[in-house]
Amino acid sequence: MGLNRRKLFKVSAIAGGGLMLQLSLPNALAEEGKPLVASKDLNFYVQIASDGQITIFAPNPEMGQGVKTALPMIIAEEMGAKWEDVVVVQAPIDSSKFGMQGSGGSMTIPRNFDAMRKMGASAREMLIGAASLLLEVERKELEARESQVIHSSGRSMTFGQLATVAAQQPVPDPEVLEFKDPRSYTIIGTSVAGVDNLVVATGLTEFGIDVDVPGMMYASYTRCPRRGGIAKSFNEREIKRLPGVTDAFILEPDDRAGKSSFAFMDGLGVLRGGVAVVGDNTWAVFNAKNKLKVKWDESPASQDSWPEMVEQAKQIAAKGGGDVKLPGKTVDAELSNAKNRVQESFYEFPYVAHICMEPMNCTADYKKGKSGEPDTLEVWLGSQFPELAKEAGVNMFGLKPENIKVNGLRMGGGFGRRALHDFSAEAISISHRIGKPVKLTWTRTDDIHNDFFRVGGFENMKAAIDTNGKLAAWDQHYIGFGNNGKPVIGSGLRGNEFSMVALDNARVTQTLMEVDTSCGAWRAPGSNTNAFVEQSFIHELAELAERDHAEFLIELMGSRRWFEEGKISSLNTGRAIDVIKLAVEKSGYGKKKLPKGTGLGLAFYFCHAAHVAEVAEVSVDANNNYRVKNVTVAVDVGPIVNMSGAISQIQGSIVDGLSTMAMQKITMKNGEIEQDNFNNYPVMRIASTPSIDVHFIQSDNQPTGLGEPALPPLAPAVTNAIFAATGKRIRSMPLSEAGFTLV
């Protein structure tokens, strides 16, 4: 924890009088969460105008996860502001003022909670200082609430009246700031509607795809269907004659575009070779794209083929072995002990795509410097890490970062896809070539074919149950994917995995197969598939042991302990047991009378600093049509900031998890992605939505984010429920391929 490092507050008056407070302090959790965000100072602004309007800048990118509302709520709470007086403004992208403005890893809340509280508390102390001067009373007799500072006698002044004098008050030492007693909270923990709801509901939100710059051209870009192929020539004359088309040209591949200071994305967002078409509207350049005839050099192209990968994985599983990540104690002896019951199961999960509703897009304006002036670049895009969009300009064209301006817009979905900047490298390159501002829009097919997929994989699971019905040995062989021996994002088991820290006699091994297909972070990377395997297999073992699943799962947790005390990324079995028990109790698991063909399924998972248990109630008919009627969710992420936003993230995670497990699968054949659009890559519709019943344990642990952790337990909860209803065990996703249809 870096809270004792240098901290700095600055203050200055704003035009027209008032207070502007800037807090700058190190990113306290940068080391903690294996950062998706590089460690830099964070800076936040509050402004109070003389008329009482409180403007709070929301520093981090909004993609639907609700941080534009939640972070300002924390500041407003500590200040004693009335939420109705607050106007939230998305902060400009400027690392010199705001530090790294990123959203990912469900880390925005844990990284910023204390910083936001300090921001609010400093503003509050300065307002109280001003009131003490103006009312000529002792500070300790004053209290800030409802956008006023109120004296014990009942006299009061509004924040607006105090703003100018408050701005002249000494900035308090952040070390001695006291935070409000959570029991007196009036904003944190309540349900606050998203600050952008009105513009969304009236169609006035500006997403990246909606940007319109004077003189702007429109572009499409076509890459080789086989990943890694390079464009050699195309039907240039025919394309350039099409209505609305003004230019068409080849871009050479450029690996420099993928260079990143951020290890997580370094080497991924390269510029792929292809053909750009420029024109005066989007449809003209899409239409031309369909008429392109390109000769590709496919010698460097991917030869990945999913059926071959499945075959290879089965052979690896049969052979056993792999790199030993955890040796276990007496695993072989227990597996071969004739008195024990042994289960062996092979699990499979597919590649899946992000399919953000807003296809990838970027607008770029590259201006060549006149008479010795340096070149400049302006970029508009929705990105989880907008400032990093500068890197392509720096690495490909030698621009200085200070000559690049990035405008970060609301994202029509992120889910990890918008952490990468391949599409902005394309837009920048096209603008550089044509010397005009240009908006590049991807078609849905571009978006699916050129995704950084959630990696598929396999796990071969073995375990022994002793004569007392207890787990005697656990043998987990993860068969995943890597590049040059390094696991791709989301593949492989991390050291904090439940099976690796909590089980007594566990052997964990890992084998990686080489893959060319690009992989990236997809909502709860790694966890979204590991949860399915581990939590399904534990249910299999409970059945083998003829034990109640919940009781067996709780037994595996062992005594109540926190493996790395104080570290939020470490499993706490006590919190795990509490959420499992709560989900069991609230769902009626083990008690509820269920009709024939209906079952309850339980699963637990720990990731993103969140302990989550879910119980799904599923009915299955004779034709294997299944309906998820209800999902009970029990969550411990510490205190909740925005109750409406928190429940919304959980509802969304359940629907996303269900949609993915039920029907989504990306396959490749000789390096080509076989799915093109929503006709062959379907998404769940409203009619299949279960009721979703959410319960929080608001422990006094550090608050953490909810964008991801409610998704992983959903798939095993549903397949365990299908087993309970039918006795049929499903060991591969999506369920559509196993003959089960979500209705």
Place this chain on the structure above:
Amino acid sequence: MSKYTLQVNGETHEVDADPQMPLLWVIRDKLKMTGTKFGCGIAQCGACTVHVNGAPMRSCVLPVSAVSGPVTTIEGLSNGNELHPLQTAWIEHDVPQCGYCQSGQIMSAAALLASNKKPSDADIDQAMAGNFCRCGTYVRIRAAVHTAASFYNADTNAKKGA
């Protein structure tokens, strides 16, 4: 290129466009109204839903030459500054997450409520089947449609009373 006269949100627009150009791109790129969204281009996701002659249409596959009546987009759904009951309900229920699909969702729901003031869950499921939400806001969409319907009914009752 041909000339087309379009009625959009009560205003007349003259546009020069290829006859095959979908209404979506006329609205977005030529009329510069960006509330109507591009999601798939093949009428699968519903993000581009607008009303033509009051009926919900996927504007991404409707050629401008085939537009046969007045068009309403999300920008034209409210009555001046008075929000449509669905828009009010969407805000109250805190429906949006990323928000990208919501224009299309609201336009499909508005077409439903125009003909059915008391929709059941099954009516909603059917009318909204052409729109999906990648963020998974379905629970709240359903609740918001019911709430909007109740505004309508309360409003009608109030008018009857007056």
